[in-house]
Amino acid sequence: MAKRPSRSLFKVKGRKLNASKYGRILKPTQRLRRLTIVWADTSGNPYNTTGFFATVSTTSGRLIQRARFDGFGVVVFSRISTPTNRDYIVRTFSSDGTQYREVTVPADNAAFVIIP
Numbered sequence: 001m002a003k004r005p006s007r008s009l010f011k012v013k014g015r016k017l018n019a020s021k022y023g024r025i026l027k028p029t030q031r032l033r034r035l036t037i038v039w040a041d042t043s044g045n046p047y048n049t050t051g052f053f054a055t056v057s058t059t060s061g062r063l064i065q066r067a068r069f070d071g072f073g074v075v076v077f078s079r080i081s082t083p084t085n086r087d088y089i090v091r092t093f094s095s096d097g098t099q100y101r102e103v104t105v106p107a108d109n110a111a112f113v114i115i116p
Helices: 007-011
Strands: 034-039 053-058 063-068 074-081 088-093 099-105 111-114
Touching: 034 088, 034 099, 053 074, 063 074, 088 111, 099 111
Parallel strands: 034 111
Antiparallel strands: 034 074, 053 063, 053 088, 088 099
């Protein structure tokens, strides 16, 4: 079970910042800047994809990039900024080149989960 913070933290008084004054420095920190693909099973657990790789191409078939998965089922395509402005085709391969999945990632996405 998660540990709850002590009650003393709730009694701390802070000051409220004017967001318009600090707009340049107060930006979201969890924004995904590049297209991120997660390969997970039906219960949401990511696969161990060490050695796997994926390719991304346009719907017309032009290859844009090939990238490796990390050990936690995540691949980041550094050449595609987010949110995407067009549909992309993502193909996943094992280390020996066997194609496992082919999915179409719709436009206006920063991340996509492949679930078999």
